[in-house]
Amino acid sequence: MKTPVEQFEEEKKERVRAQGADAGLRELSARWFEASYAHKYPYNFTWLGRPIIQYPHDVLAMQEIVWRVRPELIVETGIAHGGSLVLSASLLELLGGEGRVVGVDIDIRAHNRAAIEAHPLAKRISMIEGSAVDPAVAERVRGFVREGAPTMVVLDSNHTHEHVLDELRLYAPLVTPGSYLVVFDTVVEDLPEGTFPDRPWGKGNNPKTAVRQYLNECDRFVVDEELESKLLISCAPGGYLRCVK
Numbered sequence: 121m122k123t124p125v126e127q128f129e130e131e132k133k134e135r136v137r138a139q140g141a142d143a144g145l146r147e148l149s150a151r152w153f154e155a156s157y158a159h160k161y162p163y164n165f166t167w168l169g170r171p172i173i174q175y176p177h178d179v180l181a182m183q184e185i186v187w188r189v190r191p192e193l194i195v196e197t198g199i200a201h202g203g204s205l206v207l208s209a210s211l212l213e214l215l216g217g218e219g220r221v222v223g224v225d226i227d228i229r230a231h232n233r234a235a236i237e238a239h240p241l242a243k244r245i246s247m248i249e250g251s252a253v254d255p256a257v258a259e260r261v262r263g264f265v266r267e268g269a270p271t272m273v274v275l276d277s278n279h280t281h282e283h284v285l286d287e288l289r290l291y292a293p294l295v296t297p298g299s300y301l302v303v304f305d306t307v308v309e310d311l312p313e314g315t316f317p318d319r320p321w322g323k324g325n326n327p328k329t330a331v332r333q334y335l336n337e338c339d340r341f342v343v344d345e346e347l348e349s350k351l352l353i354s355c356a357p358g359g360y361l362r363c364v365k
């Protein structure tokens with residue numbers, strides 16, 4: 121006899137499986153994403169006062185992952201306005217302990233740095249200015265890692281294939297078994313040609329192509345397809361990578 125909780129979880133898994141297998145729903149979700157992105161939909165949200173520039177679905181996914189993994193360290197490349205750092209810091213605060221988020225950005229603008237440093241959760245946030253693919257910067261990040269402690273990595277900076285692949289090679293080794301490596305904006309590969317006319321990335325040159333290459337190089341990660349089927353709308357299709365070894 122299953123407990124009510126076990127029964128609910130079993131039913132949830134079946135619902136997720138069914139909606140992930142629904143080709144019409146997946147197509148509708150893709151079209152909605154494309155239309156909403158044309159309006160810069162993800163730029164409209166904040167987390168505890170800071171712009172987060174993410175789809176709400178991905179924010180919820182990050183919450184689920186952090187609560188389940190309970191990382192001691194979250195490494196994030198790409199800071200922008202700091203909303204993602206504050207999201208991670210708020211989840212770590214709820215978990216208790218000494219958890220910390222380390223953000224890396226090639227250009228931390230003064231007004232953003234000031235706002236992040238003035239935030240009530242600043243005590244859990246460290247920022248490093250510099251290119252995430254600079255070996256010296258990566259070495260500074262590694263200085264925050266405690267051997268054996270659960271560590272999670274989130275990549276969301278320059279979205280070209282070469283840059284993301286370099287980030288993967290530098291930071292994926294920090295991820296501990298059972299934790300996650302999250303690569304945002306893999307959706308660039310799925311959007312129409314010309315969606316990013318003023319950017320150096322686009323179809324064939326983006327985070328998803330980098331993830332595909334990296335997964336051929338490294339067998340420590342698998343795509344969390346169940347999570348993708350649950351979300352349907354996400355900036356990171358194929359980018360939620362679970363560390364299995």
